[in-house]
Amino acid sequence: MKPSLILINPWIYDFAAYDLWSKPLGLLMLATDLRRRGLDVHLLDCMDVDHPAMVERSSLKPPKRRQYGTGKFWREIVPKPISLKGLDRPYSRYGILPEVFEDDLRKVKSPSAILVTSLMTYWYPGVFEVIRRARKIHPGVPIILGGVYARLCRDHAVQFSGADRVESNQGIPAIYETLEGCGISIPNEAPDTTVPDYPAFDLLNKIRYICLMTSTGCPYRCHYCASHFLFPEFIQKDPHETLAEILFWHGKWGIRDFAFYDDALLVSSKSHTEVLLERIASLDLHLRFHTPNAIHVKEITKPLARLFYQTGFQTIRLGLEDADGSNRWDLDKKISKGDFAHAMDHLRSAGFDPRQTGAYIMMGLPGQPPDAVAETIHHVDRCGSIPYLAEYSPIPHTRLWEKAVACSTHDLSLEPLFHNNSLLPCWDNQKKSQIPRLKRLASHVREKYRNN
Ligand code: SF4
Structure with missing residues (x-):
């Protein structure tokens, strides 16, 4: 059976966040490369404003969208971490509800590995939270953390993220090496040319x-x-x-x-x-x-x-x-x-x-x-x-x-x-x-x- 991988774009935890043409481009590029090598890829985008389950189930106010595809994210106010208590502003988790995310995780049966990306260093609470929940739903499946935070704050990520591996080198080959290290072999044969060689925006619920x-x-x-x-x-x-x-x-x-x-x-x-x-x-x-x-x-x-x-x-x-x-x-x-x-x-x-x-x-x-x-x-x-x-x-x-x-x-x-x-x-x-x-x-x- 070909390996099946879950790719996760985590939540943002912050005082403010806005979708100014913001998409996890590196993760979408990786998704394309994996698909071209014949692997099963499941993208879980915590920042998805078009998630069908959110529209059906959420009691949250739907995010206002503005022109050219920009707009607000789903948002829920959450307790502030102690170190940010000094700033008198609401702190929120931006993105889909955790239960919607967990339902999506459960839909993927027996994944071979879970790959989590990261962006701003101070958004790590969202990264840690997806790792914690992914671990709970898929115990024993290796979780690999990459992206900007992982590269800029490697020691912090290694110590606190809960990921099995922290990938701090640049590029897709480094991630494949890490996957190989987890026992997942990445086919090296000629790419499947029926999959266009562009970031996998088609895996999103809607392309705005x-x-x-x-x-x-x-x-x-x-x-x-x-x-x-x-x-x-x-x-x-x-x-x-x-x-x-x-x-x-x-x-x-x-x-x-x-x-x-x-x-x-x-x-x-x-x-x-x-x-x-x-x-x-x-x-x-x-x-x-x-x-x-x-x-x-x-x-x-x-x-x-x-x-x-x-x-x-x-x-x-x-x-x-x-x-x-x-x-x-x-x-x-x-x-x-x-x-x-x-x-x-x-x-x-x-x-x-x-x-x-x-x-x-x-x-x-x-x-x-x-x-x-x-x-x-x-x-x-x-x-x-x-x-x-x-x-x-x-x-x-x-x-x-x-x-x-x-x-x-x-x-x-x-x-x-x-x-x-x-x-x-x-x-x-x-x-x-x-x-x-x-x-x-x-x-x-x-x-x-x-x-x-
Ligand atoms: S180094 Fe950074 S801030 Fe300076 S011009 Fe280049 S991208 Fe812009």
Whole structure:
């Protein structure tokens, strides 16, 4: 009998969560590779907003969905972990009900192994909870934990997760090696070409949008970002492969919304993204593109902005982080003075409405004064875009990590829950007292554009 595997995307436990084109892309890629090798794959997505049992059985308020496939998740308020008691906000489990998850687990008879992914380090309570419940329903079945948390906080995951193995190496071959170590052999023969070689979105209950990754890694080395640790090499896919992927989902499934997950979508864009977009423009497909991961401001040229407009980009998020030059040079080299204003000029002349654009502004960096955030909000407004505050979350294995640990009053090394961006763990109380003012300022600018 061929091995049968359960792949799990765990719940999120947090103060806030929103489906901004969020899907477990790595897990869906793994599902495809396993299916092409002839294994049985069962995907259990705890974050599924379209789970039929939730609609039938849940007493929870159905999550509101917004445009382009985004929206809220199912949500239930749960007790806060003791270490987060200091923050006076409700803490929730986002996703399907635990009993619905357990029913799904029971439906898979005699799985060979259970593979669990993970994302943000401070979301580990959801990871632990799915492992605990999977162990209860399928005792004796090996559970392997991978993903971002497993890689960034390996020791913590090994010690506390309850998984049999923690996979902290990058890529699918590493997972296969671990499966082999658990006695599960992965067939090596030629892949089943009847299974398309794209992330297995068809295993979801409903496909509202497709997430694309045209490259992995990033050539920049911003001090607050773990991209280089998670993907040490910057590798771009052939743009024609991405085009084929888009045409597949659009042609066969009627999908119109595509979100780019790249860390560096616009690097070497002349031979990469521009080639892709030129082909899409010539096909007149009426698609909608979104860049929830910020794109590089300095790479936006006039022709590229025009291509964005022609091909139907609807949501453009730019990585500005901090307009204060003195702070910026310590942390990254991805943007120079004047770049943001130029990028916005190009986007505006191409035809974009300010409401389609937005700049992420990092708030809560070690040593960052609140006034620098306020100045950046004003700068975004002056340049005709919408500010989005992105609260800084300290990430292990980044260059800023040691500084973050040193300046935080929380024990970041010991407890990943303290990495939660809602805590702003690297700002003292005096700086934190400025947060309402900064949030009001950003929201005032957003309202101004919305009412225009
Ligand atoms: S440019 Fe973006 S993805 Fe690249 S290192 Fe900086 S923050 Fe990370």
